[in-house]
Amino acid sequence: MSGHQWWPYLWGALGGLGVLMVFYGLRRVADKKLPESHRKAGLWLVNGGVVAVAVSMALAIWVK
Numbered sequence: 001m002s003g004h005q006w007w008p009y010l011w012g013a014l015g016g017l018g019v020l021m022v023f024y025g026l027r028r029v030a031d032k033k034l035p036e037s038h039r040k041a042g043l044w045l046v047n048g049g050v051v052a053v054a055v056s057m058a059l060a061i062w063v064k
Contacts, residue, residue, distance in 0.1 A: 007063055008060070011056045011059050011060045011063070012056075014052055014053075014055065014056040014059075015052070015053050015056035015057065015060075017049075017052055018048075018049040018050065018051070018052030018053035018054075018055075018056060019049065019053060020049070021045045021046070021048050021049030021052060022045070022046050022049035022050060022053070023049075024042075024045055025042045025043065025044070025045025025046035025047075025048075025049060026042070026046060027042075028041070028042030028045065029042040029043060029046065
């Protein structure tokens with residue numbers, strides 16, 4: 001691939017990573033067996049995932 005043909009794959013990978021981060025973060029937050037500090041740490045995954053998806057979407061629109 002040459003030029004900018006690989007950019008959509010990068011945005012897709014970033015969006016997919018963000019969705020996975022949100023999923024695993026929400027699973028961690030909802031797990032009542034974990035200590036409270038570990039559950040709260042799951043919010044970092046959720047926030048990071050939301051940012052990754054937002055950046056992916058913004059860059060996909062910008063590059064279009």
